Structure formats: C-alpha cells, structure tokens
Amino acid sequence: MNEAGRYCQSVGLELVYHYHGETVIERGEDIRRLMESTDPAYVHMLYDTGHAYYGGSDPLDILRTYYDRIRYIHLKDVRRDVLERARRAGLRFREAVRQGVFTVPGDGCIDFAPIYRELHERGYEGWILIEAEQDPAVAEPTRYARQCMEYIRGITP
Numbered sequence: 001m002n003e004a005g006r007y008c009q010s011v012g013l014e015l016v017y018h019y020h021g022e023t024v025i026e027r028g029e030d031i032r033r034l035m036e037s038t039d040p041a042y043v044h045m046l047y048d049t050g051h052a053y054y055g056g057s058d059p060l061d062i063l064r065t066y067y068d069r070i071r072y073i074h075l076k077d078v079r080r081d082v083l084e085r086a087r088r089a090g091l092r093f094r095e096a097v098r099q100g101v102f103t104v105p106g107d108g109c110i111d112f113a114p115i116y117r118e119l120h121e122r123g124y125e126g127w128i129l130i131e132a133e134q135d136p137a138v139a140e141p142t143r144y145a146r147q148c149m150e151y152i153r154g155i156t157p
Helices: 002-010 028-037 049-054 059-069 080-089 093-098 113-122 141-155
Strands: 015-018 043-048 070-075 128-130
Touching (some): 002 043, 015 070, 028 043, 028 059, 043 049, 049 059, 049 070, 059 070, 059 113, 080 093, 113 141, 128 141
Parallel strands (some): 015 043, 070 128
C-alpha cells in the first residue's frame, strides 16, 4: 500500500482506501491494522459510516481516530433490525444489501448529530457523498433524498 501510495503521489494523485463490508478490511481491528501499518503520507482513508457500523465499529470513533487521514466521506445509515437478521441468517454482504441493510442518514440507527458536530468543529471542507444503497423499486429515491436532507438540516451545527 505504501508503494502504491508513493506512486500515486508521484503522478499527482492520492491513494484513498475504502474499508468495506465483506472485504479484507472490514472490522475495526482491520482498519486499525491498515492505518498503523501504512504511512499517513501515502495511504489515506475514505470514511464510510455505514460500512464502519456494518463491520462492528462505532462510526464516530473511526472518525475521531483517523480524522487526519480522511480524504472524503460516504454517509449512509444502517437498519439495525436488517443487520441483525442478516447476521443471524449468515447472509453474505450482497444479500444483506438487497434486503435493505443500508439507508440514508436519519432512517437507521446511526446518530449523525455528533458526526456532523465533529466534522464542523474540525473544519472539514471536503467531499461528502450521501448514500442509500437501496433498491429504488422498494425505497423511492426522491422521497428518501428529501427525508435525508430534512434530517441533515435538523442536525447541522
């Protein structure tokens, strides 16, 4: 990763790693090991609230611990009941997504108010992508986008 990051830097890019459900870097200890074993000058992080929670981590904890390595952000929420049902049934990640484990911020179990507060207090000005990762035939996108924006407006410092 360091070598790839050095190469990226040499051509004017940054290597930004996205931890993700059902991959080699999913759980908090995986993220910690990656961050501790790579050079912060060359390997950065995509902060993803939904995948942090899916992997068993506290998203706020991940944000606070690795803030200096974050280059951009994916915000999505998790439906705890779907996650628990998927884990009990031993479902693979893709099937959990199909069953609606992820949704927009404000529609699941993650408290985004302290996350937004942390980003505001630290002066974050980078990219933030709102994600739902839902089947649009089941979760009408416009309705969820509006619901999410109302929620974000209500918690933004």
